[in-house]
Amino acid sequence: MKLTPSVLELNLTEVENRIRRFIKEYVENAGADGIVLGLSGGIDSGTVAALSSLSLGGDRVIGLMLPEKETYNSKDIDDAKFVAEKFGLKTQICDITPVLESFYKAIPIFDPADRLCKGNVKARTRMIYLYYYANKLNKIVCGSSDKSETMMGYFTKWGDAAADISPLMDLYKTQVRKLAVHLGFPAELAAKPSTPALWPDQLAETELGMKYETLDLILYGLERFMTPEEIAQQLRIKKTLVEKVKSRWLAIEHKRRMPLTPKIEYRTAGTDFRLPRHTY
Amino acid sequence: MKRKIKLALAQISSRRENKKENLRKIEEFTKKAKEAAADLVIFPELSLTGYVVHDQIYELAETIPGPSTQRIEELAKKTGMHIIFGMPELSKKAEATIFNTAVFVGPKGIIGKYRKMYLPTHSVFEEKRYFRPGYQTAAFNTPLGNIGLCICYDLFFPEVCRLTRLKGAELIISISASPAIRRSYFEILTAARALENTAFLAFVNLVGVEDGLQFWGGSRLISPTGDVLAKAKYDEEDFVTCEVDYSDIRPAETFIPTLRDLRPELFDELKRHSEMF
Numbered sequence: 001m002k003l004t005p006s007v008l009e010l011n012l013t014e015v016e017n018r019i020r021r022f023i024k025e026y027v028e029n030a031g032a033d034g035i036v037l038g039l040s041g042g043i044d045s046g047t048v049a050a051l052s053s054l055s056l057g058g059d060r061v062i063g064l065m066l067p068e069k070e071t072y073n074s075k076d077i078d079d080a081k082f083v084a085e086k087f088g089l090k091t092q093i094c095d096i097t098p099v100l101e102s103f104y105k106a107i108p109i110f111d112p113a114d115r116l117c118k119g120n121v122k123a124r125t126r127m128i129y130l131y132y133y134a135n136k137l138n139k140i141v142c143g144s145s146d147k148s149e150t151m152m153g154y155f156t157k158w159g160d161a162a163a164d165i166s167p168l169m170d171l172y173k174t175q176v177r178k179l180a181v182h183l184g185f186p187a188e189l190a191a192k193p194s195t196p197a198l199w200p201d202q203l204a205e206t207e208l209g210m211k212y213e214t215l216d217l218i219l220y221g222l223e224r225f226m227t228p229e230e231i232a233q234q235l236r237i238k239k240t241l242v243e244k245v246k247s248r249w250l251a252i253e254h255k256r257r258m259p260l261t262p263k264i265e266y267r268t269a270g271t272d273f274r275l276p277r278h279t280y
Numbered sequence: 281m282k283r284k285i286k287l288a289l290a291q292i293s294s295r296r297e298n299k300k301e302n303l304r305k306i307e308e309f310t311k312k313a314k315e316a317a318a319d320l321v322i323f324p325e326l327s328l329t330g331y332v333v334h335d336q337i338y339e340l341a342e343t344i345p346g347p348s349t350q351r352i353e354e355l356a357k358k359t360g361m362h363i364i365f366g367m368p369e370l371s372k373k374a375e376a377t378i379f380n381t382a383v384f385v386g387p388k389g390i391i392g393k394y395r396k397m398y399l400p401t402h403s404v405f406e407e408k409r410y411f412r413p414g415y416q417t418a419a420f421n422t423p424l425g426n427i428g429l430c431i432c433y434d435l436f437f438p439e440v441c442r443l444t445r446l447k448g449a450e451l452i453i454s455i456s457a458s459p460a461i462r463r464s465y466f467e468i469l470t471a472a473r474a475l476e477n478t479a480f481l482a483f484v485n486l487v488g489v490e491d492g493l494q495f496w497g498g499s500r501l502i503s504p505t506g507d508v509l510a511k512a513k514y515d516e517e518d519f520v521t522c523e524v525d526y527s528d529i530r531p532a533e534t535f536i537p538t539l540r541d542l543r544p545e546l547f548d549e550l551k552r553h554s555e556m557f
Contacts, residue, residue: 018460021489022492022494274334274335275336276297276332276333276336276490276491
């Protein structure tokens with residue numbers, strides 16, 4: 001298999017239709033009134049917002065903008081508003097700073113210097129807002145995780161990945177960007193550097209150690225059972241870099257699954273208790 | 281035996297675990313087929329229960345005959361229609377041994393059944409976890425001609441359709457629950473199985489989304505020379521009628537004489553090598 005950027009090309013019209021059908025069918029079967037989603041100003045959440053509006057009509061979709069003072073960026077708010085206006089969804093801005101500060105004060109072992117633990121509080125607080133709106137307004141929470149982040153574990157457990165559905169989770173980041181352009185996003189917004197906004201100036205590509213264009217091809221190769229040697233050779237990169245991605249890819253399966261429990265009884269949730277997901 | 285018959289391809293979505301609702305839909309589409317003067321109406325694989333039901337299959341499976349086939353028999357009798365549909369079949373001799381079965385019912389009762397021989401257990405499929413495979417191909421002599429049955433993944437194995445054809449089937453029915461990611465394979469395979477056997481092939485696929493799995497529809501009738509004679513929409517429920525004219529088989533067989541050119545000695549070799557593979 002040739003590992004070139006062309007392997008990531010998709011029939012974007014078909015992908016759009018498939019995702020729109022998926023969203024519509026899920027919301028209808030759930031008997032929900034629509035969707036609530038976090039609108040960060042990034043391309044993943046913008047794309048999910050666009051697809052949700054196109055599937056259900058914008059009046060059934062609420063995008064929550066949940067800024068906080070440490071990572072506040074007016075460009076993100078502008079970009080989120082642009083998406084909301086373009087695709088006709090409703091929005092609400094909630095500054096989560098007071099809630100975060102209460103948490104920081106209330107947690108006995110809180111360590112302000114540990115930016116990861118602190119950042120995760122932000123992601124989980126956003127989750128609480130989303131689920132409050134969903135419960136209160138009979139909507140479902142639509143997540144915006146993409147496949148690159150999901151496979152790398154680049155998300156907060158029970159935080160930004162917490163959702164009822166995640167329509168982009170089978171698309172790598174570079175594919176999401178192409179889908180966004182296909183949906184009418186300006187190229188500049190589609191190419192906007194990704195950030196989880198857990199602390200100031202945090203950039204995904206810096207933390208992941210490579211460009212998404214390279215990462216996505218490594219992940220694509222691993223998905224198709226290619227060896228690190230083959231991938232490194234084809235992409236003309238160091239084998240150790242691919243191995244590093246693979247180790248992480250394997251190590252964080254716990255973030256993608258139900259909590260593990262020892263097998264004791266006849267059928268066990270998360271392992272051999274297999275029931276259809278009913279949404280109706 | 282009729283030399284020309286009219287088929288109705290009932291490309292439905294099933295309500296998972298809701299046999300009552302699915303039987304109602306089967307009844308509705310059968311009446312529609314009757315109104316369209318069709319002789320035979322065909323429903324997708326596991327259309328009685330939906331495809332993604334996991335452990336609930338143990339609660340849903342029924343024997344044949346059983347309550348659901350009785351309902352279909354009554355429907356066939358009342359409408360004078362022939363009906364093919366898919367259901368999980370519970371063995372009469374065991375408590376939890378289930379087959380993925382296509383049932384063929386006519387106005388006079390059950391004509392026969394086919395138990396899926398090739399059970400996909402890879403990627404998103406977990407059929408071997410739940411089903412026992414069938415061991416026999418099926419071709420039935422009926423007033424509508426000799427009709428053979430197969431189910432979905434069987435199409436990847438040419439021997440199923442070939443055996444069906446050698447048993448006399450001139451129309452092969454493939455009921456299916458094929459997800460969208462596999463569409464291109466089935467578009468090739470349906471044409472190939474018809475052409476290599478110089479037989480008509482009717483493919484009826486499920487639609488709808490079950491646990492994120494989207495079934496693509498695209499049901500069709502293929503001629504004995506591999507042409508698409510009728511085709512249902514992709515991805516949404518549809519109802520298409522089409523005609524099978526058995527007199528098309530003779531010119532196809534003379535032009536592409538695959539049955540005349542069969543080499544039985546290769547089958548012995550095939551058996552030997554597949555055992556050693």
